[in-house]
Amino acid sequence: MRCALTALALLTLGGAAAADERLVHKRARFFEGQEVRVSVGFRELFDAGQRKRLKNGFATTVVMRIYLYRRSGGEPVSFAVRTLKAYYDPWDEHYLLRMQDHRGRRSRRFRRERDVVDRITSLWQFPIARSDQVRRGEQYFVAAIAEVNPMDEDLLAEVRRWLRNPHGGQRQVGSESFFGSFVSIFVNNKIRRAERTFRVRTQPFVRR
Amino acid sequence: MLTLKRLVAGVVVLCGLLQLDAGAAEPEGGEAAPTYLIEAIHIRGNSKTKDSVIIKALQVSAGERLSVDDIRFELSRFRVLSLGYFSEVRMRLEKGSRRGQVILVVHVSERGTIILTEVFFGSSEATSAWGGLGVAERNFLGYGINVDGAFVLGADPEVQSGAVQQAYRLRVSTRQLGSGALSVNAGFLYLEGSEFFRQSGTESSSDPDDFYSLRYRRVGGTLGVGFDIARFTRMYVEYRGERIDSNVPVTATETGAPIDFGIRDGTSVLSTIMLGLERDTRSDPVLPQRGGLLSVSALFSTGVVGSTYDFVKLSASYEHFFPVSWGHIIALQSAGGMLFGQAPFFEKFFIGDFNDLVPSRVLGLNFSTLPSRDIFGTSIDSKRYEEIALRLGVEYIIPWFRGGKYAYGGDFFFNVGLIALTSRDELRVRDRSLAESIPVDMTIDAGLRLDTFIGIFRFSIGNFLGRIPF
Secondary structure: OHHHHHHHHHHHHHHHHOOOEEEEEEOOEEEOOOEEEEEEEOHHHOOHHHHHHOOOOOOEEEEEEEEEEEOOOOOOOEEEEEEEEEEEEOOOOEEEEEEEEOOEEEEEEEOOHHHHHHHHOEEEEEEEEEHHHOOEOOEEEEEEEEEEOOOOHHHHHHHHHHHOOOOOOOOOOOOOOOOOOOOOOOOOOOOOOOOEEEEEEEOOEEEO | OHHHHHHHHHHHHHHHHHHHHHOOOOOOOOOOOOEEEEEEEEEEOOOOOOHHHHHHHOOOOOOOEEEOOOHHHHHHHHHHHOOOOEEEEEEEEEEOOOOOEEEEEEEEEEOOOEEEEEEEEEOOOOOOOEEEEEEEEEEEOOOOEEEEEEEEEEOOOOOEOOOOOEEEEEEEEEOOOOOOOOEEEEEEEEEEEEEEEEOOOOOOOOOHHHEEEEEEEEEEEEEEEEEEEEOOEEEEEEEEEEEEEEOOOOOEOOOOOEOOOOOOOEEEEEEEEEEEEEEEOOOOOOOOOOEEEEEEEEEEEOHHHOOOOOEEEEEEEEEEEEEOOOOOEEEEEEEEEEEEEOOOHHHOEEHHHOOOOOOOOEOOEOOOOOOOOOOOOOOHHHOOEEOEEEEEEEEEEEEEEEOOOOEEEEEEEEEEEEEEEEOHHHHHOOOOOHHHHOOEEEEEEEEEEEEEOOEEEEEEHHHHHOOOOO
């Protein structure tokens, strides 16, 4: 019993410590005009493994959800989604970056990995709200959630379907062994909503 | 002239490069994702697993022209991972022999595939201890075949004429590969049992002295196939053949009524065909938050297929998971079945398989004399192996965490349900209304389910309460 409780505690602590979602405070620059714009970078989103995978020829997707909040609390003042997809072309040896947000769809090519990583791990003068949405003298901050290669619900459902009954046999009504089945031992830690999730919060700013 | 041409070409290339590094201008609406012809598929990193096993699991094949955005590439990675033989699967595209053609390289990291599948242990008034385990090799000889074995062994029971109970099971099965692909499974069972039948005492007594033990042996095997009939629905057909040996004594209870052992004296044959259907729309096979699991089966045993026993057993279960607004989950559960004809006792519905507070069977063996609690005073404590069973329950699930490195998720659960277990004769011959004649009991359970890197664990109060006599 003591062993079981110790194992349980270790598993739980290990699990909690390994959660791959972090909130990072970042210093951002805000620009005022007809729109309020923000520039902020978060290169930590891409570690060495992610950089290596950029060159595998498949799409690397980053989805950013960007919110503008009043510091005093409440619902977001504005919200935007930005999707970036980077592809490495093994024939032309360049990166193609496709971007989509409320301003439309664009694409650019880059020769260097560093340049494409810079683009997909930052917001550069990104419009987050119309100026009439932001009151003068009040404090606001920007919060963003960036996900690398998020999986959509259909894909998740399909993958989990494969894990349900690996032995091909049907469960018997009423039967259940003490330790249950071992259906998803090897795969569960690979099936996540996203390969990496990064939460960013900027310092507050005040519209002058 | 030639020199000038080269100079112009050089300037053009240089301008192109400069433009690229600065981020080349885009056509309106954005450029489409690259599309390539898959020239070949190369598998790397596998020393044990055959290439063909991995290639069969992929959702793409050589000769196809696909966009690098195609979801089948991502599905392929997970399909190979879900084989369970690899700790990592990486894919990349390399230049092919011609422009526009690529080689898909799948790099796998193999991992140990021998695992502990089940652990059994327990004790009861009738059997001081029993224990066993199950072990599986999920990738036998690298062909992707699952071979698993399990055994359980009990101490000499404290019941009259009882003997050591033991069971051994071996199963071989192929994985489901491809959409709608067939999976085949075969199994072998050797079991020496000592089932306990009441001969004296009150219905609520679990005193081993009140029971008589019937010794029997089962040796046989199964052969089955499974196949998809829809995206979430799978069908199964299984044949089972067993030789049963038993020396049925002529004995009676203290009231003089003969004990119905529910098995033929001497050697008999059990030969069955099972048709099953399963529809699984749950969001997760281990810790679901939404969706449902429907399981229906019909088991036929008849002399036409060489069986000594003529019966039909119908079983069904359904559970549905509903997320509630505050983040918890409610699951509604139902399970039940009916048996028509003369079946051996072990084919009937056993109280321990429906009531969480009574030890369930292990590899088909029952080690306990504990009856149901009979909370409502409906004589359900006299029911052990019956023809009609029903369980209705509700489970409240509190998700604890998700996404750990060693423990992938954990849920607390609290389960309460009603069970009914009876025979058709008892419902036919009665002196009360039908509703009052159905033996009903309440079952409760609470605990923690953990999905971890070494398997799925269920720590529950029912597991412990079920071993305590009352």
